[in-house]
Amino acid sequence: MIIAEQKPLEEIREMLGDAKKVMVLGCGACVTICFAGGSKEVGILSSQLRIAAKKDGKELEVIEDTIERQCENEFFESVKDKMKEADVVLSIACGVGVQTIAELFPDIIVLPGLNTTSFGRPKEPGVFAEYCGGCGDCILDLTGGICPIARCSKSLLNGPCGGSENGMCEVDPKTIQCAWHLIFEKLEKMGRLDQIEKINPPKDWSNSMSGGVRNIVREDLLEVKLES
Amino acid sequence: MAERADLMSTVPDPDPLMEKEPVPGFEPLIVTIACHYCSYAAADLAGSMRLQYPPNIRIIRTPCTGKVDVLYILKAFEEGADGVYVAGCEEGGCHFDIGNLYAKQRIYYAKKLIQQVGLEPERVEMFNIAASAGPRFAEVAALMTERVKRLGPSPINIKRI
Amino acid sequence: MKSNSNLEKVFASGQLAVTGELGPPKGTNIKVIEEKAKHLKGMVDAVNLTDNQTAIVRLSSIASAKILLDIGLEPVMQMVCRDRNRLAMQSDLFGAVALGVRNMLCLSGDHQVFGNHPQAKNVYDIDSVQMINMVKTMRDDGKLLSGDEIDGEFKMFIGAAENPFGDPFASRVPRLAKKIAAGVDFIQTQCIYDMERFKKWMEGARARGLHEKCFIMAGVTPLKSVGMANYMNNKVSGISIPEDIIKRMKGVPKEQQAEEGIKIMVEQIDELRKVEGIKGIHLMAIEWEHRVPELVERAGLLPRPKFD
Incomplete structure (x- = not known):
């Protein structure tokens, strides 16, 4: 939402x-x-x-x-x-x-x-957290279902950076969890730590706002008019 | 994960407001929202005990202060109240466990909302009064009335002097 | 030789390398660089030039690097991902190489909220690991990230930072491995105070043979006062200063604290150079460039090697 x-x-x-x-x-x-x-x-x-x-x-x-x-x-x-x-x-x-x-x-x-x-969800009563960056090129399969685009303050694809402390991000240690800490823990639990050592290549940002306005057209859904 | 805002205590003791003089000739109109299970019963008890309390308050009964919405408080001010207070059960003694704690959070929020429109946050308060505390009910009514007398009429309501 | 830089030669000769750091001025006052550089000359093998460090606008690291070259000092040009996208990075790298820069450090960069333009939009088009790989491809394959051929020679000795003190600790060795896989030549670590944790990290690195795949330089910053120690401990994330060091600083009168800080640093360097796999010392004497000759002298890091 x-x-x-x-x-x-x-x-x-x-x-x-x-x-x-x-x-x-x-x-x-x-x-x-x-x-x-x-x-x-x-x-x-x-x-x-x-x-x-x-x-x-x-x-x-x-x-x-x-x-x-x-x-x-x-x-x-x-x-x-x-x-x-x-x-x-x-x-x-x-x-x-x-x-x-x-x-x-x-x-x-x-x-x-x-x-x-942002795009997010009510994480707990009274807390509305950002979850998705709308980047147009989802990589959640690589990151244990945790989005580093939206949830890492630097949108790093190969984190965590040095600013991760006790699971929190230095940008605001009170409210921002370090996404890469979460990703690391998740992959560890899943026995997929090998994934963390794979270099995620530079992202294709052309599907994001950087690529210009994103309009989706579904031809099967377009309005049909009877030609007179 | 969420850090709760530091909730304001109810009325500071001593209350710096009481150092001021009451506005002469001003009789405030105060809305009291009282919980059916405690404060409303305490009001009854105060009556049976023939305790005197200021006639400035108008009591509205709610099944629980957890039902109190910030909109009720805003509406009271919009319609001309000079002060509003919510009287719930003692903390830990709510008939519905935690309704009064939710009320406390909302009172804090309501203080911010009225402050944004230029009303003093002291016009809104939260109290906890047990069903057996008839005298405390009378005391709180007097305390709030004296407070609001010192704040003067609600700024949207100057004509009531 | 990948770059033929002085720093690379020192590593290749098997000697302990020493790098310093220089913060460019918050303006156009070149004299600041010249003055600081004077103290560093002959004392270190190369000098890091920070790139808008802590997100505060300063004279650019490329221009500063060129000024150092003119003075006869070798620069390590820092570049952060915060301020440039991949186009700007590659074009600035062409510029740097054309001006004679042969060492660089690839960094994510401090988030802008800590600097003097917290309202800025950051870039983070690519991250530091991707930048390492991009520069390596430019150097070894002569190609841009896009695959286009580079016109001319591109030589660069590629460095990166690593913070053994960031969390989660278990991620720190894998991240070093990742930077090595991306093509890093040397690593400078965050300032080390917590020797125990650092040694544990190095142990992890050695267990995977990582210390032989790149040159690891231990980062050191002398403490000037208790105030600085407390500040770094509490305010700078990813730096922890053990209680006994703070106690030691507190134990001496204020006017002797700087001296105590230097003593601690000398002991740290002695200890660090004995750690297997440490190939150099990165001395970050923050706004203390004029004390560097004394610091390296006392730490027994002189004389610095010379090559023809």
Whole structure:
């Protein structure tokens, strides 16, 4: 799933400027799971915006709504009229959701309420960890199912570097586990330490963001139209 | 792996806020969210014992303080409360084991949320009051009322003087 | 000879090699390099030039290397994976070789969060092991990573670092083996204070014959004060200083701590050169270049060999 976190409230208020009618629109998919942009967060953020506006003596109406998924066109049907009534739509979906609105509704001003950070999972209650780098060329078969692209601070393919201490990464020893420590332990347990001595060659980054925009086209799924 | 944020203790003792003078003529409106199994029972007991406590508090009963959501607290302020406190069971004595500990974490989070919109975090607090502690219930109501009197009206609510 | 560098010749002659280190200035003040170099001349066989060490912007290691060459000192040009992709690395390597650089050190590089541009986007297109292999291919096959032919001669003595004190310990010998398989010629280790762990690591290396497949240089840094010892012990990951060394530093008055640090270093070097498989000493006298003549003298590392 996609992991995101809310932008600082100050930044959101600055973006909203003098808008009088704001729609805070949540998304029921990934950002609900990571407690950043679901209906609960729509409520909290809207309440905060109202309190802050009242405190500053500003007029502000906040409309709240949440749809199933902001990344797909059809889910906007139920809210599109409300969206058009607002001065701005503050989307608390990931960056994909914000752009979907921008694309579907060219006349609506849409603002991002979240910072989208990574692909990951709720590792334990309250902890949302990064797991995948979306590099387009998966090598998890070589690394015991642990991704060094996303989970090593230097994305090393032949780690660990000297900054691994007690299983943690020097970049933040409190929260970042050393991916190569994990890989080493895992391969050791699996009796596959020979794998660790194989030199992983330079990676083909052309399937990643470095290769330009990645659009996938599946011809069997394309829309079919009857020629008249 | 996750390191828990250092949760704020409830009210510091001595409370530096109490060194200030109360805002003259201000009677705060305070929302008390009380657990059915302890603090709400303690309120009953305080009544039976004919203990006096300030009339500023409005009690809302919850089946457990673990049901308290930060949104309840924000809504209370949005609708004009000057202070909100949650009263749960003693730690270790929750009817549902750990509901009050979850509440404590959320109160800490709620403090941050109201601070972001310019309200003093001291307006929100967590207390633990056992069912048998009628006098403690009255004491906490007085303590919170005195605190909020010194903080003054909620900034979104200046007209209540 | 792979590179014909002075350092390679010292190793080939079977003598104990000594390398020093020089941190380029945080600006264009060449005098800093010239001044530091003055103290190193004749005292070491080659001098490492750090590449934006600890992720702090400094005069480039390539330019610094050229300045050293002009003074008559042999450089070991460091290159980190943090700041360059494979294109920039290979083109800079052409430049370095064209300018006369014959030794290099392939490093991952400290993460940028520790430096003065923590907001920077890092590169890490390839890692240090892959870089070693890339340079070896450039030298031995005359080919770029892409397979394209290199126009001209490419000579380089390839070094890398290894940290016997990083975790997990069991991964450290295999990683050395990996760097050797990738084609490294010499290794400089992280500063050694924990002699016991270092010896254990060397034991592991010897058990696999790795000490005969590359030249291993033991890294040494003299402690200038208790403060420095504590800092390195607590703040620099991958360095641990045993309690008895810190105690020893604490045991003397402040003004004698530097002297005590030197004494400890001399003892360490005496001990390290006896370890089977150690072919050299890498002396990192951090911002203490002017004391290097005294340090190498007292450690009995003089005179340095000369070749025609």
